[in-house]
Amino acid sequence: MRGWSYLAKRVSFSLMTIFVATTLNFFLFRVLPGDAVRNLSRVPHASPDLKAQLRRQFGLDKSPWEQYLLYLRELAHGNMGISFADQKPVRGAIVEALWNTIPMVLIGTIVAIVIGVATGVLAAWWRGSWKGSIGTSFAIFFYAVPTQWLALVLLIAFAGLLPSHGMSDPYLLDDSTGAKLIDLGRHLVLPATTLALTLYGEYALITRSAMLETLGEDYVLTARAKGLLPRVIVRRYALRNAMLPVTTLIALSLGYLVAGAILIETVFSWPGIGYAAYQAVVERDYPMLQGTFLVLTFSVVLFNLIADLLYARLDPRITL
Amino acid sequence: MTLLEVRDLNVWYSLDEGGENHAVRDLSFTLDRGERMGLVGESGCGKTTALLALMALLPPSASVSGQVLLDGQDLLAGGEAIARQHRWRDLALVFQGAMNAFNPVRRIEDQIIEPMLTHGTRTSDSARDRARELLEMVGITAAAGRRFPHELSGGMRQRAMLAMALACEPRVLIADEPTTALDTMVQAQILALLTRLSDELGLAVLLVTHDLPVVSQVCSRAVVMYAGGLAEAGPVADLFHRPAHPYTRLLFEATPDLHSDREVVSIPGAPPRLDEPIVGCSFRPRCDVPLEVCSDRAPRPLSVADNPGHVAACWHNGGAR
Numbered sequence: 001m002r003g004w005s006y007l008a009k010r011v012s013f014s015l016m017t018i019f020v021a022t023t024l025n026f027f028l029f030r031v032l033p034g035d036a037v038r039n040l041s042r043v044p045h046a047s048p049d050l051k052a053q054l055r056r057q058f059g060l061d062k063s064p065w066e067q068y069l070l071y072l073r074e075l076a077h078g079n080m081g082i083s084f085a086d087q088k089p090v091r092g093a094i095v096e097a098l099w100n101t102i103p104m105v106l107i108g109t110i111v112a113i114v115i116g117v118a119t120g121v122l123a124a125w126w127r128g129s130w131k132g133s134i135g136t137s138f139a140i141f142f143y144a145v146p147t148q149w150l151a152l153v154l155l156i157a158f159a160g161l162l163p164s165h166g167m168s169d170p171y172l173l174d175d176s177t178g179a180k181l182i183d184l185g186r187h188l189v190l191p192a193t194t195l196a197l198t199l200y201g202e203y204a205l206i207t208r209s210a211m212l213e214t215l216g217e218d219y220v221l222t223a224r225a226k227g228l229l230p231r232v233i234v235r236r237y238a239l240r241n242a243m244l245p246v247t248t249l250i251a252l253s254l255g256y257l258v259a260g261a262i263l264i265e266t267v268f269s270w271p272g273i274g275y276a277a278y279q280a281v282v283e284r285d286y287p288m289l290q291g292t293f294l295v296l297t298f299s300v301v302l303f304n305l306i307a308d309l310l311y312a313r314l315d316p317r318i319t320l
Numbered sequence: 321m322t323l324l325e326v327r328d329l330n331v332w333y334s335l336d337e338g339g340e341n342h343a344v345r346d347l348s349f350t351l352d353r354g355e356r357m358g359l360v361g362e363s364g365c366g367k368t369t370a371l372l373a374l375m376a377l378l379p380p381s382a383s384v385s386g387q388v389l390l391d392g393q394d395l396l397a398g399g400e401a402i403a404r405q406h407r408w409r410d411l412a413l414v415f416q417g418a419m420n421a422f423n424p425v426r427r428i429e430d431q432i433i434e435p436m437l438t439h440g441t442r443t444s445d446s447a448r449d450r451a452r453e454l455l456e457m458v459g460i461t462a463a464a465g466r467r468f469p470h471e472l473s474g475g476m477r478q479r480a481m482l483a484m485a486l487a488c489e490p491r492v493l494i495a496d497e498p499t500t501a502l503d504t505m506v507q508a509q510i511l512a513l514l515t516r517l518s519d520e521l522g523l524a525v526l527l528v529t530h531d532l533p534v535v536s537q538v539c540s541r542a543v544v545m546y547a548g549g550l551a552e553a554g555p556v557a558d559l560f561h562r563p564a565h566p567y568t569r570l571l572f573e574a575t576p577d578l579h580s581d582r583e584v585v586s587i588p589g590a591p592p593r594l595d596e597p598i599v600g601c602s603f604r605p606r607c608d609v610p611l612e613v614c615s616d617r618a619p620r621p622l623s624v625a626d627n628p629g630h631v632a633a634c635w636h637n638g639g640a641r
Contacts, residue, residue, distance in 0.1 A: 221377065224407070241424065241425060
């Protein structure tokens with residue numbers, strides 16, 4: 001029973017957070033220099049009438065408070081507005097972008113978690129030897145490297161071998177499902193690899209330091225005194241306990257991923273949510289910006305909640 | 321009859337900044353079957369290092385020389401694989417306080433079962449029965465085995481730790497300050513339990529502590545360590561009434577006694593640094609009766625008054641000039 005009331009409390013707190021973030025976002029975009037009207041009316045012979053007309057059409061002639069209340073009312077009905085740029089409903093565009101982002105982010109993240117945790121465990125186990133140093137050095141390198149730089153290097157290195165742009169080949173002759181999937185997979189390789197490499201370093205370093213801590217605990221010494229095999233000690237004792245902070249940190253970092261792949265999606269023109277956010281900033285497309293940021297806020301808050309619940313699930317000492 | 325014999329045990333830790341810390345120096349002692357022996361000395365004198373060396377559990381930065389003979393078989397000669405087979409089956413270890421000696425995310429029972437399955441001494445089902453039996457034997461209910469370590473009190477956890485130590489029916493139980501973190505009542509209960517188990521199971525106990533009253537209460541013999549080496553060893557009564565090493569005498573004088581008016585003294589000074597060579601007797605700077613020879617040469621452990629069970633490393637105890 002205590003668990004449910006805790007959950008209710010956490011969920012209502014999360015909703016509050018989302019509301020506050022949404023409000024801040026709404027006003028934040030409106031203090032950005034430049035606006036959508038100036039952008040759209042950048043045509044020869046644009047008259048003040050045209051600008052006023054656009055302003056009225058987008059509702060930008062109303063006061064910010066009016067616009068805000070209008071936005072909230074429509075949002076409550078599930079309406080995220082019409083994009084300034086292409087006059088299409090934002091919701092459909094965001095759902096489509098999300099569907100494009102998720103496979104790429106999911107694959108990249110899973111690869112990063114597997115490689116990162118494995119590297120971290122081995123680097124901790126081999127601490128002080130050259131094998132451990134190599135693992136740690138690579139992790140630090142990929143943690144430190146700017147995402148867009150790594151993306152460009154991979155792009156240059158594999159251009160020609162693998163598609164570098166978008167998520168499907170428009171000139172694909174064979175339109176069977178299998179061929180389409182293979183084509184998607186080939187497009188996925190570079191962005192997903194970039195994501196995996198930039199993430200794995202961080203995961204490896206977190207895992208390593210958590211492992212070094214648990215390997216020094218008394219219960220690990222007890223486990224060794226009991227004559228358990230090293231791999232059992234690492235898995236059941238050191239890693240199992242190290243996974244408590246690691247899981248939380250990974251869950252938290254996943255929250256940023258949904259929209260956080262902006263740099264990668266921009267370099268590889270991957271039509272996902274990050275790329276949509278980038279485009280919306282360029283075009284000062286307020287409804288689209290609000291939509292993408294709402295998704296980002298939602299995912300950060302959601303994964304925070306998941307991290308909390310997961311922690312309680314993994315650690316018997318924590319009851320909700 | 322001798323069960324465990326430690327011969328000329330030396331441990332050096334290599335230090336990060338270069339040099340070595342000679343933590344255990346030429347330590348030799350024997351432990352008989354079913355005997356309870358204390359290993360006494362102040363903090364940092366190498367007690368814990370010595371017992372970790374017995375089980376080959378020291379970190380890679382440590383180098384060890386000497387022999388640890390169990391029924392004549394050297395436990396340290398065969399490398400990690402051989403040492404692992406002896407752990408818990410022959411030598412089991414109970415740690416200080418046992419606060420963190422259990423894995424916090426596994427149930428007590430599962431942790432008791434683990435060594436039996438690893439060493440193949442029991443099948444899965446009989447191991448579970450055995451775990452419940454052991455928990456009842458140490459005075460907690462078998463149901464407590466289904467709990468997580470944090471759900472038990474400190475005293476219960478230390479009892480569970482003892483139950484775990486007995487899982488594979490070891491011949492020697494090494495207890496490293498098993499009662500330090502517990503309050504006095506619980507401490508007395510745990511020591512009584514330890515004594516009872518040792519009597520009932522014929523279990524040899526090596527009790528490592530800095531608490532002399534505990535040693536005299538539980539053990540028949542004791543080894544007094546100073547600066548990594550043996551200062552004096554013998555029956556507890558002899559150590560108390562006829563100490564042959566000034567350190568032993570001063571240790572007892574430094575222990576408060578309710579039943580006498582004797583003043584409690586402290587031993588001035590501090591133990592020597594172990595990362596530098598020690599010339600002469602390691603206790604000389606703090607000794608209240610130093611001789612001239614003490615600063616030149618280190619005394620060797622010799623029998624006291626021709627009693628082979630009582631040895632002391634002190635020039636007052638004789639030895640060739």
